[in-house]
Amino acid sequence: MNAYVVTVATLVAIQSIVACGLNVVVGYAGQISLGHAAFFGIGAYASALLTTKAGLTFWTALPLVIAITGLVGLLLGIPSLRVRDDFLAITTIGINFIVEAVFLYVPFFGGALGIGGIPRVTFFHVKMKGLPYLYLCLAFLALVLLVCRWFTRSWAGLACFALREDETAAASMGISPVRFKLLAFVLGTAMAGLGGALYAHFMRFISAGDFSFPVSVMLLSMVVLGGMGTLWGPTLGAVILVSLPELFRPLLEIRFLIYTLLLLLMIRFQPGGLLGEASLVRRVFSRLMPGKEAPR
Amino acid sequence: MHLFLEQLLNGVAIGSIYALVTLGLTLVYGILRILHVAHAAVYTVGAYLGLLFFKMSGSLLVGCAGAMAGCAVLGIAIERLVYFPLLKYPPYVPLIASIAILLALEEVCRLVAGPYILTFPAELPFPSLNLLGVDIPSSVMGILCITAGILAFLWFLTTRTETGLAMRAVSQDLTIADAMGINSHAVVSFTFAVGSAIAAVAGILVGIYYNQVYSTMGSVPAYKTLAIIVVGGLGSVPGAVAASLLLGIAETLLIGYAHIPLPRDALAFLAMIAVLMWRSEGLFGSR
Amino acid sequence: MKKVLLSVRDLAKHFGGLRAVDGVSFDLHEREILGLLGPNGAGKTVCFNLISGVYTPTAGEIHFAGIRSDGLPPHRMAALGLGRTFQIVKPFSNLTVLDNVIVACGVDRYRSLARSFGGWTGAAVRKKAVELLERVGLADEADRKAGLLPLGHLRRLEIARALAVGYRLILLDESFSGLREEEIAPLMDLVARIRQDGISVLLIEHNMRVAMKLSDRIVVLDHGRKIAEGLPGEVARDPLVIEAYLGRGGSSRVA
Numbered sequence: 001m002n003a004y005v006v007t008v009a010t011l012v013a014i015q016s017i018v019a020c021g022l023n024v025v026v027g028y029a030g031q032i033s034l035g036h037a038a039f040f041g042i043g044a045y046a047s048a049l050l051t052t053k054a055g056l057t058f059w060t061a062l063p064l065v066i067a068i069t070g071l072v073g074l075l076l077g078i079p080s081l082r083v084r085d086d087f088l089a090i091t092t093i094g095i096n097f098i099v100e101a102v103f104l105y106v107p108f109f110g111g112a113l114g115i116g117g118i119p120r121v122t123f124f125h126v127k128m129k130g131l132p133y134l135y136l137c138l139a140f141l142a143l144v145l146l147v148c149r150w151f152t153r154s155w156a157g158l159a160c161f162a163l164r165e166d167e168t169a170a171a172s173m174g175i176s177p178v179r180f181k182l183l184a185f186v187l188g189t190a191m192a193g194l195g196g197a198l199y200a201h202f203m204r205f206i207s208a209g210d211f212s213f214p215v216s217v218m219l220l221s222m223v224v225l226g227g228m229g230t231l232w233g234p235t236l237g238a239v240i241l242v243s244l245p246e247l248f249r250p251l252l253e254i255r256f257l258i259y260t261l262l263l264l265l266m267i268r269f270q271p272g273g274l275l276g277e278a279s280l281v282r283r284v285f286s287r288l289m290p291g292k293e294a295p296r
Numbered sequence: 297m298h299l300f301l302e303q304l305l306n307g308v309a310i311g312s313i314y315a316l317v318t319l320g321l322t323l324v325y326g327i328l329r330i331l332h333v334a335h336a337a338v339y340t341v342g343a344y345l346g347l348l349f350f351k352m353s354g355s356l357l358v359g360c361a362g363a364m365a366g367c368a369v370l371g372i373a374i375e376r377l378v379y380f381p382l383l384k385y386p387p388y389v390p391l392i393a394s395i396a397i398l399l400a401l402e403e404v405c406r407l408v409a410g411p412y413i414l415t416f417p418a419e420l421p422f423p424s425l426n427l428l429g430v431d432i433p434s435s436v437m438g439i440l441c442i443t444a445g446i447l448a449f450l451w452f453l454t455t456r457t458e459t460g461l462a463m464r465a466v467s468q469d470l471t472i473a474d475a476m477g478i479n480s481h482a483v484v485s486f487t488f489a490v491g492s493a494i495a496a497v498a499g500i501l502v503g504i505y506y507n508q509v510y511s512t513m514g515s516v517p518a519y520k521t522l523a524i525i526v527v528g529g530l531g532s533v534p535g536a537v538a539a540s541l542l543l544g545i546a547e548t549l550l551i552g553y554a555h556i557p558l559p560r561d562a563l564a565f566l567a568m569i570a571v572l573m574w575r576s577e578g579l580f581g582s583r
Numbered sequence: 584m585k586k587v588l589l590s591v592r593d594l595a596k597h598f599g600g601l602r603a604v605d606g607v608s609f610d611l612h613e614r615e616i617l618g619l620l621g622p623n624g625a626g627k628t629v630c631f632n633l634i635s636g637v638y639t640p641t642a643g644e645i646h647f648a649g650i651r652s653d654g655l656p657p658h659r660m661a662a663l664g665l666g667r668t669f670q671i672v673k674p675f676s677n678l679t680v681l682d683n684v685i686v687a688c689g690v691d692r693y694r695s696l697a698r699s700f701g702g703w704t705g706a707a708v709r710k711k712a713v714e715l716l717e718r719v720g721l722a723d724e725a726d727r728k729a730g731l732l733p734l735g736h737l738r739r740l741e742i743a744r745a746l747a748v749g750y751r752l753i754l755l756d757e758s759f760s761g762l763r764e765e766e767i768a769p770l771m772d773l774v775a776r777i778r779q780d781g782i783s784v785l786l787i788e789h790n791m792r793v794a795m796k797l798s799d800r801i802v803v804l805d806h807g808r809k810i811a812e813g814l815p816g817e818v819a820r821d822p823l824v825i826e827a828y829l830g831r832g833g834s835s836r837v838a
Contacts, residue, residue, distance in 0.1 A: 032388045083572055085387050086331055086530065090522045091572060094565030097519065101562040155692040156699040162686045165675035172635060172669075173748050174661035174690035183696070213519065217395050224392055257403040264396035268378055271389045 006134050012242045013137035014198050019222040019234035020144045021191025026220070027229035028157060029184035030164025031077075032085065035092035036219045038076075038099035039189040041211025043069045043196020045103060048115040048206055058121040058201055062194070069193025070186045077185030081178055096213045103208035114207025121201045137198055141235070144191055148231055151187065160184050221263050227273030236274060301430045303548055309436045309505070311544020312443035316498035318521045318528075318536045319450065320371075320491025326467040326531035327487050329387065330379055331522060333394040335495055336514030337401035338374075342367045342496025343503040343513065344405055347416050356418050360500055364493035371492025372485045380481070398518055406511035413510040416503035435505050442501065446494055447537065453490070454533075463487055467531070516561055523568040543567065585612035587646075588752060588783050589634065594643035594653075595807075596629055603629040605807035606643070611752070616774065616784045618798030618815070620791075622827055626807040627787045628670055631754050634785070635667050636660040648751055662694050666749025668741035670756040670787070676730030680721060683729050683740055684712040687747035715743045720769060734761045739770070746777070753777060755786040759793050771797055795819065803827070 022036040046068045050061035079091045103109045121128045121136065128136055151157040159180040162170035167177055200206050222241050226233030244262070248255035266273075274281045317339055324332040345366045350359030374397060382390045420438030424431065454460035465473040466483045473480045503509045524543055528535030546567075547560045589611040596604040604626040611617045619627050632638045634645060636657040645653040648663055655663075666687070675683050685703055688711055692698050716722045719739040724732060729740060738758050745753050755774070759767055767790075774797055777784055788794035794801065795815040803811040803818055805827040811818050818824055 026388075032391075034391075079569070079572065086325075086329070086391075087526065087572065089331065089388065089391055090526050091569060093519050094523060094568050097565045098562050098569075150702075153702045153704050154700050155689045155703050156696070158682075158686055158689060158703050159693055159699060161678060161682075162675050165677055166673045168637065168657075169669065169673035169675065169744075170686070171637075171657040172661055172667050173687045173744065174658050174693045175686075176656070176658045176693065179696065180693070180699075217392075217399075220388075220392060221396075224388075254403075254407065257400060257407065260396050260400040260403060264378070264393060264400060267389060267393045267396060268382065271382070271385050 003130065006130055008243060008246055010134045010137050010202055012238050013134065013141045014195050014202065015219070015222065015242055016141050016235040016238040017137075017144050017198065018192045018195035019219050019226075019238050020141075020148055021188040021195065022219050023188075023223045023228065023230075023234045024148065024151065024184050024191065025188035026223055027233070028152065028164065029160040029181055029188075031181060031184065032089045033092045033188075034089050034213070034216050034220060035076075035094070035096035035099075036188075036192055037211045037213065037215035038096045039069055039073055039192035040196045040199070040215065040219070041099060041103060041206075041208070042072050042189075043193030044200040044206050044211065045109055045115065045196075046193070047197035048118045048200045049109075051119055051201075052115060052117055058119070058197070062197055065197045066190045066193050069196070070190040073185045073189025073192075074182055077182050077189075081181060093213060093216075096211075096216050100208050100212050103211070110207070112207070114205060115200075116205040118200050118204045118206070120204070133202060137202075140194060140198060144194070145231065145235070147187075147191075152231065156180060156183055224271070224273055225263070225266055227275035227279065230273070230275045233273055233275045298430055304545060305430070305432060305436055307545035307548030308541060309439045309544070310548060311541035312439050313498050313502055313505070314517070314521065314524060314544055315537045315540035316443060316446065316494055316501070317517050318524050318540050319446075319533065320495045321521050322525050322528070322531060322533055322536040323463075323487050323491045325525060326533075327463065327470075327484055328375075328379060328383065328390075330383075330390045331387070331394065332379075332491075333391065333518050333522065334374060334397035334401065335491065336518030336521065337398045337405075338367050338370055338492045339495040339499040339502075339517065340405055340511065340514040341370060341401060341499070342492075343416070343499030343509045344409055344414075346496065346500035347414060347503060347509050350416075350418055356421065356500075359418075360497065363496040363500060367492040367496035367499075368489035371488035371495075375485055375488040380484070398514070402511050402514065409509075409511065411511070413508050415507050416500075416509050417507070418504050420501075420504060439501050439505065442497065446497065450490075450494075450533070459483075459486065520561060520564045523564040526568045527564075527571045585615070587611070588613045588615075588648060589785070590644075590646040591630075591634070592644045592646075594630070594633060594645065595641045596626075596633055596638055597641045602807050604633065604640075604804075607804065607807070607809050608643075609802045609809065609812060611783055611785055613783055614778055614781055616778055616786065616797055616799050618794045618801040619785060619787045619804065620794055620801055620818075621804035621810075624806075625804040625827075627804055628756060629807075630804070631667065631756055631785075631787065634660075635665060635754060658693065661690055661748050664749055664751035665754070666745030666747065666752070667754035668738070668745050668756050668758050670760075672734065672737040672741055674729035674732070674737055674740060676728065678729055679726050680729050680732065680736075680740055681709070681712055681716065681725040684715050684743050684747055685709070687744035688712055688715075690748045712747070715746055718746065719743045719773060735763060735766050738762060742770075742773070749782060752783045752785065755784060755788075757787055757789060759788060759790050767793065 018040050022033060025031050025033050043065055046065045047061050050056045050064060051058060076095055083091055104112060159175040162175055163177055163180055171177055218241060222237030223234050225240060226237030245255055245259055248258055270279055272279050320335050321332055324330060342363045346359045346363035349362035350356055353359065378393050378397065379390055382393055420435055422434045422438040422441060424434040425437060454463060462478045462483045465478055466480045470480050524539045525536050528539035543564055547563055550563065551560055587610045592608050594604055594607045607630065619630060621627050633640050636655050636659065639654050644651060652660060675686060685708055688708055689703060692701065713722060713725065716725055719742050721736060721739050721743060724736060732740065742758060759770060771793060774784060798815055800813060801815050801818045802809060803824050810823045810827060811821045
């Protein structure tokens with residue numbers, strides 16, 4: 001594999017992890033979020049600061065990073081208990097703008113210069129870069145997918161599905177909306193934090209713009225494109241949306257237009273996503289292999 | 297004191313422009329319950345079209361009329377081709393579609409007009425004034441007068457005409473309005489046309505005020521106006537106007553007098569979150 | 584004397600100036616079927632929402648299973664063994680019928696975070712849910728999406744979910760309305776059998792024939808106040824009750 005492919009693949013793996021986290025919040029618990037990049041950023045900044053300023057290694061910082069992001073997710077998840085649907089969408093947009101502004105304007109976070117000199121991850125005294133780092137990211141992605149799979153099969157996950165479908169009915173079955181919505185937020189944002197840490201040590205230089213609102217839009221697009229609430233959807237979405245601009249590189253001038261038009265066509269004609277209920281992919285799959293189910 | 301008053305006037309002018317963009321958003325939300333983020337792209341297209349027609353004809357009036365017509369058509373196209381078929385889905389679906397339209401239209405503008413900032417060398421045909429020693433430049437006068445005119449027109453339209461009655465009926469309940477014999481789809485399209493034409497005016501005014509037209513000029517307003525309509529109470533027209541003016545003034549004065557370590561664009565969202573936590577139906581809303 | 588399971592004392596709920604429930608008191612005994620009747624807008628569903636924790640009362644007390652329960656949120660009431668249906672059905676539309684019931688079967692799992700991390704896909708849970716579906720006659724629909732079911736099936740699905748939760752008391756909010764004639768008798772049998780399992784039932788019912796036949800006792804509300812309480816035969820002859828219904832042109836509905 002050449003270095004370019006490895007770089008793109010690493011970014012796909014990292015974005016998949018973050019998108020999986022968003023899927024927990026949006027797809028499983030039905031809480032629309034357009035500010036997920038903020039948590040991606042909080043993870044990245046936390047890891048960058050802990051390793052550059054506090055002198056921790058990636059591995060000792062990681063549990064702290066995940067805890068910090070999860071905790072912030074818990075705090076910022078509280079609005080979701082008060083407002084829903086459209087209000088929540090706008091609130092999360094606001095959270096993204098404010099978090100980005102804090103990174104940009106508070107000197108502690110490096111201001112407009114961002115944070116540079118983030119060390120590479122070492123594993124048994126070996127500096128990980130290129131292919132080994134891709135494998136590390138893929139291993140974490142596998143872990144995240146396992147956690148998602150476990151969550152959908154746990155009572156807590158089922159409680160989130162029920163809340164997504166009808167909160168009043170769910171509460172009448174003993175499900176505390178507060179507890180399980182916040183749980184989904186914490187789990188989803190912790191995954192974003194993990195993705196952020198991996199991103200920071202991959203890029204080795206981060207700035208506020210990396211976690212701006214358009215990134216949130218792209219993350220949500222990945223989840224929607226792949227299929228909300230499915231296991232593999234966010235990963236599929238990340239593969240497509242990260243690699244698509246690279247494939248269109250020859251059409252440099254209009255590639256972003258193609259990209260946005262594809263998103264528009266997708267949401268207009270297949271809002272359930274590629275792996276969603278009754279999607280084209282599912283219909284074709286069941287025709288080709290009768291009796292078997294497409295992965296979800 | 298004079299400086300303060302001039303700042304205040306600038307704030308009102310900026311707030312007026314926010315109000316013109318936000319009006320369309322509020323009308324659309326009131327009638328379809330869709331967060332029409334792409335409205336900011338209509339506003340950008342309006343600025344470009346206004347500049348194009350102005351340069352072709354040399355008349356600002358022609359430029360304005362052309363831009364309003366073009367944006368009305370664009371608004372109806374967005375509603376008919378994208379939003380209406382998506383109404384049966386949960387609210388995030390039309391929202392994402394709207395964001396996609398915004399990004400796509402910005403790209404179209406960039407590709408067609410080029411990635412540069414264009415100038416809008418026009419003067420608004422309004423006199424400048426000196427009131428009690430405070431200079432009011434013609435651009436500010438123009439913005440204030442045009443905004444007041446549009447608001448008066450909207451007030452007349454919604455409260456004194458049959459069309460306005462139908463608009464209110466449809467925003468109460470689309471299905472019931474249909475059953476009562478109102479052609480609700482036509483009313484929805486009309487609402488989009490009106491909102492989009494007003495956005496075109498806002499785009500032209502901003503273009504002239506800052507003497508700048510560029511493809512991403514709608515990016516910040518797209519989301520800031522969302523915060524404004526939340527503060528004003530989703531779907532409330534007076535609330536949206538009041539919140540726009542308040543924000544315009546607050547932003548201008550804070551930049552002028554206070555040194556807060558946050559960019560002014562974050563202010564709208566801070567205000568919004570504060571309002572949401574304190575009064576989740578917005579300042580003027582009722583739920 | 585039977586033990587009291589649910590006791591409502593001077594219960595009131597005001598919405599602004601509207602007194603939806605205004606000083607209502609009644610007791611529900613263990614293994615009893617109590618009918619809550621009244622014309623439209625009498626405050627019956629508001630009463631249900633107060634008892635099940637959806638609303639907090641403006642005044643008054645509710646005691647359930649030996650504890651003061653007014654003001655407890657719905658999920659705490661469910662944990663105490665109170666199951667309910669909704670007049671406007673609330674299925675988890677995108678889940679299968681079986682999964683709808685499984686959600687309800689997890690009622691004691693949701694009480695602690697640690698216990699909620701266990702899996703719900705096991706055979707024992709599935710078996711219990713299938714049994715509940717069999718009791719309401721929906722076993723054949725187990726793998727269909729709940730959102731695709733007709734109203735009659737959804738009413739039975741709601742009862743199955745309430746059965747999974749309510750080991751002490753079940754609130755049925757117009758579970759018989761919108762059903763076809765031939766669907767009613769089996770459902771009445773089911774409600775009668777619920778009581779035999781030691782569970783109490785509080786029901787709101789518009790179908791007088793059903794309410795009179797099923798209920799041990801009946802409480803009648805009008806304009807948020809209790810106007811009658813007693814055995815079905817007594818209540819049906821009560822002049823106040825007849826007036827409350829007749830006054831609204833509902834003569835044919837009184838048995």
